[in-house]
Amino acid sequence: MVQFFLCTALVICLLIFFCLYRAVFGPTVFDRIIGAGFVGTKTVILLVLIGFIYRRIDMFVDLALAYSILNFIGTLIIAKYFLKKGVHEHP
Amino acid sequence: MITATVTGAFLLAGLFLFFAATVGFLRFPDLYTRMHATGKGDTLAMLLCLIGLAVFNLSDSPTWPGLVQSVKLIFIAVFWFIASPTATHAVLRSAFESGVTPWTKDGKVIIDKTGDGKES
Numbered sequence: 001m002v003q004f005f006l007c008t009a010l011v012i013c014l015l016i017f018f019c020l021y022r023a024v025f026g027p028t029v030f031d032r033i034i035g036a037g038f039v040g041t042k043t044v045i046l047l048v049l050i051g052f053i054y055r056r057i058d059m060f061v062d063l064a065l066a067y068s069i070l071n072f073i074g075t076l077i078i079a080k081y082f083l084k085k086g087v088h089e090h091p
Numbered sequence: 092m093i094t095a096t097v098t099g100a101f102l103l104a105g106l107f108l109f110f111a112a113t114v115g116f117l118r119f120p121d122l123y124t125r126m127h128a129t130g131k132g133d134t135l136a137m138l139l140c141l142i143g144l145a146v147f148n149l150s151d152s153p154t155w156p157g158l159v160q161s162v163k164l165i166f167i168a169v170f171w172f173i174a175s176p177t178a179t180h181a182v183l184r185s186a187f188e189s190g191v192t193p194w195t196k197d198g199k200v201i202i203d204k205t206g207d208g209k210e211s
Binding site: 001004008011012015018019021022027028030031033034035037038041042044045048049052057058061062064065068069072075076079080082083 | 095098099102105106109110112113116117122125126129133137140141144147148156160163164166167170171174175177178179181182184185186188189191
């Protein structure tokens with residue numbers, strides 16, 4: 001089962017790598033926010049999988065919980081900031 | 092054996108949804124459609140993956156700490172099931188108020204917030 005978790009974690013790493021394209025080269029700033037949030041979501045699954053691979057799930061489940069809450073708060077605060085400030089991008 | 096099958100099925104379903112959401116995120120034409128792909132695929136994929144991992148953890152260590160860890164995994168899933176649509180909605184409202192126009196096939200502006208008939 002550990003090999004299966006390892007393969008799943010590798011595939012998720014590959015998807016994170018593809019997702020970074022949109023987070024880096026996104027046309028608007030909101031694409032970058034969404035890309036960062038998407039990477040954060042996959043990182044939570046990756047943390048839980050690493051916990052199962054290293055057999056320390058008691059520690060990594062708390063890390064995943066804290067990371068998911070931080071991801072949510074970060075996305076919400078950046079969205080609120082740009083709602084107040086607005087984007088001024090002239091292509 | 093049966094728990095391994097259940098875990099594998101849940102994880103593969105979640106992985107497929109992650110893949111579909113990533114493809115949609117890379118290939119859809121504008122911000123709102125991309126948000127449509129990630130906001131839904133993301134949430135359901137996380138739910139499926141965490142349910143599968145919780146089932147595996149419960150069968151791997153059927154003790155009280157193992158039960159608590161499984162409950163924490165389910166709690167992450169439930170929390171994200173509430174939090175991800177909220178975050179997506181906040182980003183979408185912020186984008187709409189900032190004047191990001193939706194994509195149309197012939198380039199015509201449907202929602203004209205500024206009133207000058209041009210794409211902002």
